[in-house]
Amino acid sequence: MNTSTGPAERRTHTEQGIERKQQLLDAAAVLFSSKGYANTRIADICAAAGVAKGLVYWYFPTKEELFAELVRSMRLQLRRAQAAAMDPEADPLTRIRQGTEASVVFMAEHRAYFALLDVERSQDELSGRGSDVADVLREGSDVYATDVVRLVRDAQQQGLVPDGDPQLYAVGVLGVVSSFSHALRNGSLDVDVDELAAFVGGWVMRALAGETVAR
Amino acid sequence: MNTSTGPAERRTHTEQGIERKQQLLDAAAVLFSSKGYANTRIADICAAAGVAKGLVYWYFPTKEELFAELVRSMRLQLRRAQAAAMDPEADPLTRIRQGTEASVVFMAEHRAYFALLDVERSQDELSGRGSDVADVLREGSDVYATDVVRLVRDAQQQGLVPDGDPQLYAVGVLGVVSSFSHALRNGSLDVDVDELAAFVGGWVMRALAGETVAR
Protein backbone atom coordinates (compact mmCIF):
# COMPACT_ATOMS: atom_id res chain seq x y z
CA MET A 1 0.00 0.00 0.00
CA ASN A 2 1.48 3.28 -1.05
CA THR A 3 -1.19 5.78 -0.13
CA SER A 4 0.02 5.64 3.42
CA THR A 5 1.46 8.32 5.60
CA GLY A 6 4.97 7.10 6.28
CA PRO A 7 7.30 9.98 7.07
CA ALA A 8 10.43 8.77 5.33
CA GLU A 9 8.49 7.31 2.48
CA ARG A 10 10.35 6.25 -0.63
CA ARG A 11 8.65 5.62 -3.90
CA THR A 12 9.98 3.64 -6.79
CA HIS A 13 9.28 5.19 -10.14
CA THR A 14 9.01 3.64 -13.56
CA GLU A 15 10.48 5.46 -16.50
CA GLN A 16 7.10 6.94 -17.25
CA GLY A 17 6.84 8.07 -13.67
CA ILE A 18 10.12 9.94 -13.83
CA GLU A 19 9.01 11.67 -16.99
CA ARG A 20 5.74 12.68 -15.42
CA LYS A 21 7.54 14.03 -12.41
CA GLN A 22 9.75 16.12 -14.65
CA GLN A 23 6.69 17.43 -16.45
CA LEU A 24 5.35 18.62 -13.16
CA LEU A 25 8.65 20.23 -12.25
CA ASP A 26 8.78 21.99 -15.60
CA ALA A 27 5.25 23.28 -15.32
CA ALA A 28 5.89 24.43 -11.78
CA ALA A 29 9.07 26.22 -12.81
CA VAL A 30 7.26 28.25 -15.43
CA LEU A 31 4.44 29.18 -13.12
CA PHE A 32 6.52 29.88 -10.04
CA SER A 33 8.85 32.11 -11.94
CA SER A 34 6.12 34.05 -13.67
CA LYS A 35 3.50 34.30 -10.96
CA GLY A 36 5.64 33.59 -7.93
CA TYR A 37 5.45 30.84 -5.39
CA ALA A 38 2.62 32.19 -3.29
CA ASN A 39 0.43 33.03 -6.25
CA THR A 40 0.81 29.68 -7.92
CA ARG A 41 -1.84 27.16 -6.96
CA ILE A 42 -1.25 23.46 -7.02
CA ALA A 43 -4.27 23.38 -9.29
CA ASP A 44 -2.53 25.73 -11.71
CA ILE A 45 0.46 23.46 -11.98
CA CYS A 46 -1.77 20.48 -12.65
CA ALA A 47 -3.75 22.35 -15.26
CA ALA A 48 -0.56 23.39 -17.00
CA ALA A 49 0.73 19.84 -16.94
CA GLY A 50 -2.64 18.46 -17.94
CA VAL A 51 -3.07 16.12 -14.99
CA ALA A 52 -5.36 15.80 -12.04
CA LYS A 53 -4.60 17.60 -8.84
CA GLY A 54 -4.08 14.56 -6.69
CA LEU A 55 -1.18 13.42 -8.83
CA VAL A 56 1.15 16.04 -7.48
CA TYR A 57 0.97 14.37 -4.13
CA TRP A 58 2.03 11.11 -5.65
CA TYR A 59 5.35 12.63 -6.58
CA PHE A 60 5.83 15.29 -3.93
CA PRO A 61 4.89 15.29 -0.26
CA THR A 62 4.05 19.02 -0.16
CA LYS A 63 4.10 22.12 -2.27
CA GLU A 64 7.11 23.35 -0.37
CA GLU A 65 9.05 20.21 -1.12
CA LEU A 66 8.21 20.53 -4.80
CA PHE A 67 9.65 24.00 -4.72
CA ALA A 68 12.73 22.86 -2.84
CA GLU A 69 13.36 20.19 -5.43
CA LEU A 70 13.19 22.74 -8.20
CA VAL A 71 15.70 24.92 -6.45
CA ARG A 72 18.05 22.04 -5.90
CA SER A 73 17.89 21.06 -9.53
CA MET A 74 18.54 24.61 -10.67
CA ARG A 75 21.49 24.97 -8.39
CA LEU A 76 22.97 21.82 -9.83
CA GLN A 77 22.58 23.01 -13.39
CA LEU A 78 24.04 26.41 -12.66
CA ARG A 79 27.03 25.00 -10.87
CA ARG A 80 27.70 22.66 -13.74
CA ALA A 81 27.63 25.57 -16.17
CA GLN A 82 29.99 27.55 -13.99
CA ALA A 83 32.41 24.67 -13.56
CA ALA A 84 32.43 24.05 -17.28
CA ALA A 85 33.26 27.66 -17.98
CA MET A 86 36.13 28.00 -15.58
CA ASP A 87 39.55 27.13 -16.90
CA PRO A 88 41.23 25.13 -14.14
CA GLU A 89 44.60 26.36 -15.29
CA ALA A 90 43.73 30.02 -15.15
CA ASP A 91 44.44 32.39 -12.30
CA PRO A 92 41.67 32.85 -9.71
CA LEU A 93 40.68 36.27 -10.93
CA THR A 94 40.14 35.00 -14.43
CA ARG A 95 38.20 32.11 -13.04
CA ILE A 96 35.91 34.48 -11.24
CA ARG A 97 35.32 36.35 -14.45
CA GLN A 98 34.61 33.14 -16.31
CA GLY A 99 32.21 31.95 -13.65
CA THR A 100 30.49 35.29 -13.58
CA GLU A 101 30.02 35.48 -17.31
CA ALA A 102 28.84 31.90 -17.45
CA SER A 103 26.27 32.69 -14.80
CA VAL A 104 24.95 35.61 -16.77
CA VAL A 105 24.67 33.60 -19.94
CA PHE A 106 23.08 30.71 -18.14
CA MET A 107 20.57 32.99 -16.53
CA ALA A 108 19.67 34.45 -19.89
CA GLU A 109 19.19 31.05 -21.42
CA HIS A 110 17.04 29.84 -18.58
CA ARG A 111 15.19 32.97 -17.62
CA ALA A 112 12.18 31.18 -16.32
CA TYR A 113 14.20 28.74 -14.35
CA PHE A 114 16.69 31.24 -13.10
CA ALA A 115 14.00 33.47 -11.76
CA LEU A 116 13.59 30.86 -9.11
CA LEU A 117 17.07 31.39 -7.80
CA ASP A 118 16.22 35.03 -7.58
CA VAL A 119 13.10 34.31 -5.64
CA GLU A 120 15.45 32.39 -3.44
CA ARG A 121 16.77 35.58 -1.99
CA SER A 122 13.38 36.80 -1.00
CA GLN A 123 12.04 33.46 -0.01
CA ASP A 124 14.47 33.03 2.80
CA GLU A 125 13.02 36.03 4.46
CA LEU A 126 9.53 35.40 3.26
CA SER A 127 9.26 31.88 4.50
CA GLY A 128 9.09 31.34 8.19
CA ARG A 129 12.34 30.24 9.71
CA GLY A 130 12.35 26.57 10.49
CA SER A 131 10.55 25.67 7.31
CA ASP A 132 12.51 23.03 5.49
CA VAL A 133 12.62 25.18 2.38
CA ALA A 134 14.40 27.94 4.17
CA ASP A 135 17.15 25.50 5.03
CA VAL A 136 17.67 24.39 1.47
CA LEU A 137 17.81 27.95 0.27
CA ARG A 138 20.14 29.22 2.91
CA GLU A 139 22.48 26.31 2.48
CA GLY A 140 22.47 27.02 -1.24
CA SER A 141 23.58 30.60 -1.00
CA ASP A 142 26.38 29.48 1.24
CA VAL A 143 27.69 27.14 -1.41
CA TYR A 144 28.24 29.93 -3.90
CA ALA A 145 29.56 32.25 -1.26
CA THR A 146 32.26 29.94 0.05
CA ASP A 147 33.24 29.14 -3.52
CA VAL A 148 33.83 32.76 -4.39
CA VAL A 149 35.44 33.47 -1.06
CA ARG A 150 38.02 30.82 -1.77
CA LEU A 151 38.77 32.23 -5.20
CA VAL A 152 39.08 35.72 -3.82
CA ARG A 153 41.46 34.57 -1.14
CA ASP A 154 43.62 32.85 -3.71
CA ALA A 155 43.63 35.96 -5.83
CA GLN A 156 44.65 38.04 -2.85
CA GLN A 157 47.55 35.73 -2.12
CA GLN A 158 48.73 36.23 -5.66
CA GLY A 159 48.42 39.97 -5.28
CA LEU A 160 45.66 40.20 -7.86
CA VAL A 161 43.13 41.61 -5.44
CA PRO A 162 43.91 44.08 -2.65
CA ASP A 163 43.58 42.94 0.93
CA GLY A 164 40.25 43.13 2.67
CA ASP A 165 37.54 40.83 3.91
CA PRO A 166 37.05 38.22 1.17
CA GLN A 167 33.50 37.78 2.36
CA LEU A 168 32.76 41.33 1.33
CA TYR A 169 34.19 40.85 -2.13
CA ALA A 170 32.18 37.67 -2.51
CA VAL A 171 28.94 39.38 -1.61
CA GLY A 172 29.67 41.98 -4.21
CA VAL A 173 30.36 39.46 -6.92
CA LEU A 174 27.32 37.33 -6.25
CA GLY A 175 25.10 40.32 -5.75
CA VAL A 176 25.92 41.96 -9.01
CA VAL A 177 25.19 38.82 -10.96
CA SER A 178 21.82 38.41 -9.35
CA SER A 179 21.06 42.09 -9.87
CA PHE A 180 21.73 42.00 -13.56
CA SER A 181 19.78 38.80 -13.77
CA HIS A 182 16.82 40.49 -12.24
CA ALA A 183 17.11 43.55 -14.42
CA LEU A 184 17.36 41.54 -17.57
CA ARG A 185 14.34 39.51 -16.68
CA ASN A 186 12.37 42.62 -15.86
CA GLY A 187 12.81 43.74 -19.42
CA SER A 188 14.22 47.08 -18.33
CA LEU A 189 17.35 45.99 -20.14
CA ASP A 190 17.43 44.85 -23.71
CA VAL A 191 20.99 44.19 -24.61
CA ASP A 192 22.65 41.32 -26.33
CA VAL A 193 23.34 38.55 -23.88
CA ASP A 194 27.02 38.18 -24.67
CA GLU A 195 27.42 41.91 -24.46
CA LEU A 196 25.80 41.91 -21.06
CA ALA A 197 27.96 39.06 -19.87
CA ALA A 198 31.05 40.90 -20.97
CA PHE A 199 29.91 44.02 -19.21
CA VAL A 200 29.26 42.20 -15.96
CA GLY A 201 32.55 40.43 -16.25
CA GLY A 202 34.33 43.73 -16.70
CA TRP A 203 32.39 45.29 -13.87
CA VAL A 204 33.44 42.57 -11.49
CA MET A 205 37.05 42.70 -12.63
CA ARG A 206 37.24 46.43 -12.07
CA ALA A 207 35.49 46.21 -8.72
CA LEU A 208 37.88 43.50 -7.58
CA ALA A 209 41.13 44.63 -9.05
CA GLY A 210 40.57 48.04 -10.53
CA GLU A 211 42.32 51.16 -9.39
CA THR A 212 40.76 54.51 -8.88
CA VAL A 213 41.98 57.90 -7.82
CA ALA A 214 42.41 58.42 -4.12
CA ARG A 215 39.46 59.76 -2.20
CA MET B 1 -22.07 56.77 7.65
CA ASN B 2 -18.46 55.75 7.24
CA THR B 3 -18.61 51.99 7.27
CA SER B 4 -19.71 52.10 3.69
CA THR B 5 -18.09 50.70 0.59
CA GLY B 6 -17.23 53.79 -1.38
CA PRO B 7 -14.31 53.19 -3.71
CA ALA B 8 -12.56 56.52 -3.44
CA GLU B 9 -13.32 56.84 0.22
CA ARG B 10 -11.49 59.49 2.22
CA ARG B 11 -11.35 59.49 5.96
CA THR B 12 -10.57 62.40 8.21
CA HIS B 13 -8.33 61.54 11.11
CA THR B 14 -7.89 63.21 14.45
CA GLU B 15 -4.44 63.52 15.89
CA GLN B 16 -4.99 60.38 17.87
CA GLY B 17 -6.10 58.63 14.73
CA ILE B 18 -2.91 59.52 12.93
CA GLU B 19 -0.87 58.19 15.81
CA ARG B 20 -2.78 54.97 15.85
CA LYS B 21 -2.28 54.57 12.15
CA GLN B 22 1.44 55.03 12.59
CA GLN B 23 1.45 52.41 15.34
CA LEU B 24 -0.08 49.99 12.92
CA LEU B 25 2.43 50.85 10.22
CA ASP B 26 5.29 50.39 12.66
CA ALA B 27 4.04 47.05 13.85
CA ALA B 28 3.48 45.94 10.30
CA ALA B 29 6.97 47.02 9.29
CA VAL B 30 8.58 44.89 11.96
CA LEU B 31 6.50 41.86 11.15
CA PHE B 32 6.68 42.14 7.38
CA SER B 33 10.41 42.51 7.43
CA SER B 34 10.99 39.65 9.81
CA LYS B 35 8.40 37.15 8.68
CA GLY B 36 7.68 38.47 5.23
CA TYR B 37 4.50 39.78 3.72
CA ALA B 38 2.81 36.49 3.00
CA ASN B 39 3.55 35.04 6.40
CA THR B 40 2.31 38.00 8.34
CA ARG B 41 -1.36 37.82 9.30
CA ILE B 42 -3.46 40.85 9.84
CA ALA B 43 -4.14 39.35 13.23
CA ASP B 44 -0.42 39.35 13.98
CA ILE B 45 -0.14 43.02 13.28
CA CYS B 46 -3.08 43.77 15.52
CA ALA B 47 -1.70 41.64 18.31
CA ALA B 48 1.64 43.41 18.03
CA ALA B 49 -0.05 46.78 18.12
CA GLY B 50 -2.42 45.70 20.86
CA VAL B 51 -5.64 46.47 19.04
CA ALA B 52 -8.55 44.53 17.66
CA LYS B 53 -8.46 43.12 14.19
CA GLY B 54 -11.24 45.19 12.76
CA LEU B 55 -9.35 48.38 13.43
CA VAL B 56 -6.90 47.82 10.62
CA TYR B 57 -9.73 48.21 8.19
CA TRP B 58 -10.62 51.55 9.64
CA TYR B 59 -7.27 52.90 8.53
CA PHE B 60 -6.47 50.78 5.49
CA PRO B 61 -8.76 49.38 2.81
CA THR B 62 -6.77 46.17 2.36
CA LYS B 63 -3.63 44.42 3.51
CA GLU B 64 -2.01 45.19 0.17
CA GLU B 65 -2.66 48.87 0.53
CA LEU B 66 -1.17 48.85 4.00
CA PHE B 67 1.95 47.31 2.53
CA ALA B 68 2.04 49.81 -0.29
CA GLU B 69 1.82 52.68 2.14
CA LEU B 70 4.77 51.31 4.07
CA VAL B 71 6.83 51.06 0.93
CA ARG B 72 5.97 54.60 -0.08
CA SER B 73 6.97 55.92 3.29
CA MET B 74 10.26 54.05 3.23
CA ARG B 75 11.09 55.29 -0.20
CA LEU B 76 10.53 58.83 0.97
CA GLN B 77 12.82 58.45 3.94
CA LEU B 78 15.56 56.84 1.94
CA ARG B 79 15.49 59.46 -0.74
CA ARG B 80 15.68 62.17 1.86
CA ALA B 81 18.74 60.51 3.38
CA GLN B 82 20.37 60.25 -0.01
CA ALA B 83 19.63 63.82 -0.95
CA ALA B 84 21.01 65.03 2.35
CA ALA B 85 24.22 63.12 1.83
CA MET B 86 24.95 64.33 -1.68
CA ASP B 87 26.96 67.49 -2.00
CA PRO B 88 25.28 69.50 -4.78
CA GLU B 89 28.61 71.09 -5.64
CA ALA B 90 30.46 67.84 -6.07
CA ASP B 91 31.09 66.03 -9.33
CA PRO B 92 28.58 63.34 -10.33
CA LEU B 93 30.87 60.47 -9.50
CA THR B 94 31.39 61.73 -5.98
CA ARG B 95 27.68 62.24 -5.67
CA ILE B 96 27.09 58.63 -6.59
CA ARG B 97 29.53 57.55 -3.96
CA GLN B 98 27.88 59.76 -1.37
CA GLY B 99 24.43 58.49 -2.25
CA THR B 100 25.65 54.92 -2.17
CA GLU B 101 27.28 55.23 1.20
CA ALA B 102 24.30 57.05 2.61
CA SER B 103 22.08 54.24 1.42
CA VAL B 104 24.21 51.66 3.14
CA VAL B 105 24.21 53.58 6.40
CA PHE B 106 20.51 54.21 6.19
CA MET B 107 19.85 50.59 5.53
CA ALA B 108 21.89 49.61 8.55
CA GLU B 109 20.10 52.05 10.79
CA HIS B 110 16.68 50.92 9.65
CA ARG B 111 17.27 47.25 9.08
CA ALA B 112 13.73 46.25 9.78
CA TYR B 113 12.30 48.96 7.63
CA PHE B 114 14.79 48.56 4.85
CA ALA B 115 14.10 44.90 4.55
CA LEU B 116 10.85 45.97 2.98
CA LEU B 117 12.58 47.64 0.09
CA ASP B 118 14.41 44.42 -0.44
CA VAL B 119 11.23 42.44 -0.41
CA GLU B 120 10.20 44.93 -3.02
CA ARG B 121 12.39 43.25 -5.57
CA SER B 122 10.86 39.90 -5.02
CA GLN B 123 7.38 41.13 -4.54
CA ASP B 124 7.10 42.51 -8.00
CA GLU B 125 7.52 39.07 -9.35
CA LEU B 126 5.70 37.41 -6.54
CA SER B 127 2.59 39.49 -6.74
CA GLY B 128 0.37 39.01 -9.70
CA ARG B 129 0.77 41.67 -12.34
CA GLY B 130 -2.02 44.14 -12.26
CA SER B 131 -2.15 44.23 -8.52
CA ASP B 132 -1.97 47.83 -7.39
CA VAL B 133 1.00 47.01 -5.21
CA ALA B 134 3.05 45.85 -8.14
CA ASP B 135 2.58 49.26 -9.71
CA VAL B 136 3.80 51.15 -6.69
CA LEU B 137 6.83 48.94 -6.43
CA ARG B 138 7.81 49.05 -10.06
CA GLU B 139 7.38 52.78 -10.22
CA GLY B 140 9.62 53.02 -7.17
CA SER B 141 12.55 51.15 -8.62
CA ASP B 142 12.34 53.36 -11.66
CA VAL B 143 12.79 56.45 -9.57
CA TYR B 144 16.14 55.32 -8.27
CA ALA B 145 17.20 53.99 -11.63
CA THR B 146 16.59 57.18 -13.58
CA ASP B 147 18.31 59.13 -10.83
CA VAL B 148 21.47 57.09 -11.10
CA VAL B 149 21.29 57.00 -14.87
CA ARG B 150 21.34 60.76 -14.95
CA LEU B 151 24.35 60.93 -12.67
CA VAL B 152 26.19 58.35 -14.70
CA ARG B 153 25.52 60.22 -17.90
CA ASP B 154 26.83 63.42 -16.38
CA ALA B 155 29.91 61.61 -15.20
CA GLN B 156 30.47 60.21 -18.65
CA GLN B 157 30.25 63.65 -20.19
CA GLN B 158 32.94 64.80 -17.82
CA GLY B 159 35.07 61.83 -18.74
CA LEU B 160 34.87 60.35 -15.28
CA VAL B 161 33.21 57.17 -16.44
CA PRO B 162 33.98 55.35 -19.68
CA ASP B 163 31.33 55.21 -22.36
CA GLY B 164 28.71 52.51 -22.31
CA ASP B 165 25.05 52.11 -21.60
CA PRO B 166 24.32 54.21 -18.51
CA GLN B 167 21.43 51.92 -17.75
CA LEU B 168 23.87 49.09 -17.23
CA TYR B 169 26.00 51.07 -14.86
CA ALA B 170 22.93 52.10 -12.93
CA VAL B 171 21.78 48.54 -12.50
CA GLY B 172 25.17 47.68 -11.15
CA VAL B 173 25.17 50.50 -8.65
CA LEU B 174 21.69 49.85 -7.34
CA GLY B 175 22.20 46.14 -7.30
CA VAL B 176 25.32 46.19 -5.25
CA VAL B 177 23.73 48.34 -2.60
CA SER B 178 20.76 46.07 -2.29
CA SER B 179 23.01 43.03 -2.21
CA PHE B 180 25.09 44.28 0.64
CA SER B 181 21.95 45.34 2.40
CA HIS B 182 20.63 41.85 2.15
CA ALA B 183 23.87 40.26 3.26
CA LEU B 184 24.18 42.52 6.24
CA ARG B 185 20.66 41.78 7.33
CA ASN B 186 21.23 38.08 6.94
CA GLY B 187 23.91 38.25 9.56
CA SER B 188 26.43 36.60 7.29
CA LEU B 189 28.36 39.82 7.55
CA ASP B 190 29.34 41.41 10.79
CA VAL B 191 31.36 44.43 9.98
CA ASP B 192 31.23 47.94 11.24
CA VAL B 193 28.61 49.90 9.38
CA ASP B 194 30.87 52.75 8.38
CA GLU B 195 33.47 50.30 7.25
CA LEU B 196 30.93 48.55 5.11
CA ALA B 197 29.71 51.81 3.65
CA ALA B 198 33.25 52.75 2.74
CA PHE B 199 33.81 49.39 1.15
CA VAL B 200 30.68 49.61 -0.94
CA GLY B 201 31.54 53.16 -1.91
CA GLY B 202 34.95 52.05 -3.03
CA TRP B 203 33.53 49.07 -4.86
CA VAL B 204 31.18 51.25 -6.83
CA MET B 205 33.90 53.79 -7.61
CA ARG B 206 36.22 51.11 -8.94
CA ALA B 207 33.48 49.44 -10.93
CA LEU B 208 32.48 52.74 -12.48
CA ALA B 209 35.80 54.40 -13.03
CA GLY B 210 38.48 51.90 -12.18
CA GLU B 211 40.97 50.60 -14.64
CA THR B 212 42.06 47.06 -14.99
CA VAL B 213 44.48 45.21 -17.13
CA ALA B 214 43.33 44.37 -20.60
CA ARG B 215 41.66 41.04 -21.13
Place this chain on the structure above:
DNA sequence: CACCCGCTTGACCGCCGGGTCAAGGCAGCG
Protein backbone atom coordinates in the same frame (compact mmCIF):
# COMPACT_ATOMS: atom_id res chain seq x y z
C1' DC C 1 -6.38 -15.48 -15.93
C1' DA C 2 -5.40 -13.35 -11.48
C1' DC C 3 -2.72 -10.48 -9.02
C1' DC C 4 0.31 -6.75 -7.92
C1' DC C 5 1.72 -2.31 -8.25
C1' DG C 6 2.75 2.01 -10.29
C1' DC C 7 -0.11 5.47 -11.77
C1' DT C 8 -4.25 8.57 -12.30
C1' DT C 9 -8.51 10.65 -11.16
C1' DG C 10 -11.63 14.18 -9.13
C1' DA C 11 -14.77 14.79 -5.43
C1' DC C 12 -14.15 16.04 -0.91
C1' DC C 13 -12.44 18.06 3.60
C1' DG C 14 -10.91 21.33 6.90
C1' DC C 15 -8.55 25.20 8.01
C1' DC C 16 -6.83 29.41 7.67
C1' DG C 17 -7.03 34.18 6.97
C1' DG C 18 -8.74 38.48 4.69
C1' DG C 19 -12.46 41.17 5.12
C1' DT C 20 -17.32 42.61 7.25
C1' DC C 21 -20.46 44.37 10.48
C1' DA C 22 -23.49 45.62 14.30
C1' DA C 23 -22.76 47.32 18.47
C1' DG C 24 -20.88 50.16 21.50
C1' DG C 25 -17.58 53.83 23.93
C1' DC C 26 -16.03 58.59 24.33
C1' DA C 27 -15.01 63.40 22.94
C1' DG C 28 -16.63 67.74 21.93
C1' DC C 29 -20.38 70.77 20.88
C1' DG C 30 -24.84 73.16 20.68
Place this chain on the structure above:
DNA sequence: CGCTGCCTTGACCCGGCGGTCAAGCGGGTG
Protein backbone atom coordinates in the same frame (compact mmCIF):
# COMPACT_ATOMS: atom_id res chain seq x y z
C1' DC D 1 -28.35 66.47 27.88
C1' DG D 2 -28.60 64.57 23.41
C1' DC D 3 -26.29 64.35 19.03
C1' DT D 4 -22.79 63.66 15.70
C1' DG D 5 -18.68 61.52 14.17
C1' DC D 6 -14.28 59.34 15.20
C1' DC D 7 -12.66 55.32 17.04
C1' DT D 8 -12.61 50.44 18.84
C1' DT D 9 -14.15 45.86 19.50
C1' DG D 10 -14.63 40.87 18.54
C1' DA D 11 -17.70 37.59 16.73
C1' DC D 12 -18.69 36.15 12.29
C1' DC D 13 -18.57 35.00 7.31
C1' DC D 14 -16.88 32.82 3.34
C1' DG D 15 -13.88 31.78 -0.36
C1' DG D 16 -9.75 29.70 -1.58
C1' DC D 17 -6.38 26.38 -1.42
C1' DG D 18 -3.28 22.63 0.39
C1' DG D 19 -3.83 18.20 1.22
C1' DT D 20 -6.64 13.43 1.43
C1' DC D 21 -8.81 9.44 -0.15
C1' DA D 22 -11.42 5.65 -2.21
C1' DA D 23 -11.78 4.04 -6.42
C1' DG D 24 -10.31 2.64 -10.96
C1' DC D 25 -7.04 1.63 -14.81
C1' DG D 26 -3.45 -0.86 -17.41
C1' DG D 27 0.70 -3.32 -18.18
C1' DG D 28 3.81 -6.73 -16.62
C1' DT D 29 4.55 -11.20 -14.36
C1' DG D 30 3.77 -15.95 -12.54
